[in-house]
Amino acid sequence: MELISRYSDVNQMARGIYFLSELPSSQCAEIARFLVNKSISEDRIGFYKDISAIIKSRLLPNQNYGLLSDEEFVSWEIKFKEGADQREYKITQSKNAGLKDSYRVNILELAGYYYKAGDMNNSLKLLLRAKDLTVTAEQQYELYSRMTFTSLYKKNMSFTQNNAQKVLSLVTMPEKNLLPAAVIMGICSIDNANYKTATEYFLRTAGDNSQELACNSDLAAYISICALASMDRKTISNEVTQSKAFITYSEEEPKYIELLECFLTCKFNRLIQILEDIRKQMLLDVYIGKYMTNLCDEIKSRCLIQFMKAFKKIRISELALNFVCSEEDIEEKLVKLIADGKIDARIDAHQKTVMSRQVDEKNKVNRTVLNIAKSFMHNTQLVLLRMSMLKADVVVRGK
Template sequence: MAVSINFDFEPYINSYKGRTRIKRALFIAEHCPSLEVEAYHFAVNDIKQQLSDIELYQACIKKLNAALTRRNEPMVDIDAAWVDATTKKNKRNLEQLETELKTCKTSVVKESIRIAQTNLGDYYYDVGKMSDASKCYSRTRDYCSTSKSILDMCFNMIKVHLEERHYVHVHSYIVRAETTPQIPDKVNTISRLKCCQAIASLFISDANRYQTVAQCLTQGVALESSHLIHDIMSPNDVALYGGLCALASFERSQLHDLISSNVAFKGYLELVPHVREIMEYFHASKYAACFSLMENYREDWKLDIYLNSHIDPIFQCVREKAMVQYCIPYSIVDLGRMASAFHTTVDQLESELVKLIGQKGKIDGRIDSHEKVLYFKQQDQRKKAFDQSLGLAVEYEKSAKALMLRLNLLKSNMIVQ
């Protein structure tokens, strides 16, 4: 894909910390040819500065040289001195950490064993051995004696499972962390957990997953926690993920509350003005402006490592919601005017409406293809009122019978002791 004029790599990537920054740089390099050399260079330098992962470094150099070759540019040599020094450092650190762990196990002090296991897990995480890191972090479970140590274990397991894309396990440890008694620094802790839950929810098979993501980010992430989530997602991502998923899943009243009265989320939206404008356009039924602005940023959003596969489904959900909302007040809709409102052709609109009527059952109507008019089935208001009255009568009868039964039981002194 060609990079959009809206995407600026350096400010974007610098809003992240830790491994997620490197992962995102590599994802952009693989999905955007015009940025691949810059992104690979960034990833290579960041790995050398932040990690001790020799395999990842060598793989990045290989991909960078392949990109340079395609451009007939000179290749980059592997930094043999860094590889050699890092190999020796890793070996020395591993021996030291294993010795410390053995010593702590001999002393039988729970907290010392937990710290030693955590340090060994941190080492494996740093060198890219996620399976070994997961085992070490998991072993600390038996030595956790405080709420803080339980949360540390949960967050360590979450970061490893996010790295390995084991999203079901991520959800399990989030639930465990949230049920920890007396959570220290509760606001910031919950905010970080909600960011992790939002990412995991995108990849768990659930019809309401976009609603779950939106609820996590719009209701669970405090504005004062924005500086503590960069290793998971950026504050801009809170607005982007939360805003798009809210458009795809929230009711109109919920969107109104989100835009007008949710102080924390409004603060995040200020960081990404175009997402705020899209939400305002949608709420004001200015669909042409809304979808035009969304299309301007579609390719940019597809460079996000987690949103990439969800952008097209989210766009489709938002478009279908808009069409349903547009039709609600009318009994007859002129397809020409509706096409103009959605900035599309009549034929394309008709094709979309056919799917909403026939395949998805979201619109109850018929299309006159000759006159280009959409007719809605008129509901018999008298029958509707009669059915509602009958339903209330049935409920009243059930309640009356239950009340009479209870009175008779009390009268007969039939009480369960």
């Protein structure tokens, strides 16, 4: 319940439904009852349908979740349909009267009615009807913002990204109004596995979070995890840890600051411990949860690559100790990284050691200088030979 209480309105319902689908069924009873009561009391029939479907498919059948009887649900559905019909009648009236702006407003009102109820399909259809009626920048901002949120909850990520980009292109709007679209673009970038771009969009908010989609601790997690998975140490140090957005979002959760500091100072043992705690927490996040396992594996691989640069030879047991895992796991990870060409080393299976094939940088530079000098001497000799031939008039002339 603590996880849900941080959110409000449609976002709370969407995240609650995700919790029901991901948490073990034994832990869902209280959340299920809360969501059922909330959907009934706030007239959110679309969300109620999704919640009841999850309850019937995966939760314990013997508990009382507060679901309506079939007769009660039919009565509620009829009442909801009547409310939609009344709003549709207003749309028809304003259209027949030729009141264009009233026509647009009534369409948006019905779209909001469906949106609040959790019926994103009908809401989006109505918003598309209003597309040709928007004229001013303010009207475009309102329409594209609604379409962005509706398509996000509908889980149509490509359409969400398209509309969020349209919102960000409205340069006449105040920057503060564009920040929710920047957060949504970051979420879409996570879905596209473009983690560096996602970090840049989240940092663009400059710590001014509207709380419509994610609380501050969520954004701190998004930024730190995506940055570790995609950025080098210099970029993280200069652009992430010093940014106003990250400092603001991580005030309540200093572990995210410590996570980045551990990466910058190569304290990988502590980093792995913090990362594992964050992974367990963020697995239930509706936007990044399904990517957390892969993201954490990528971060651990980057840490291992960085760690190996400092050693010419090291025991696998010491690596396992530093990365808080078994020797078999670390050896398996090393084999994969070596095969992918990310670590230049070889494993001695008998002595259980890893030996890196490090390049002697001094000799490498000396060889490069020597090769450049030889090339220069060769080119100079050719030029001198050419000059001598011209001076001696040793030239083959055409007929």
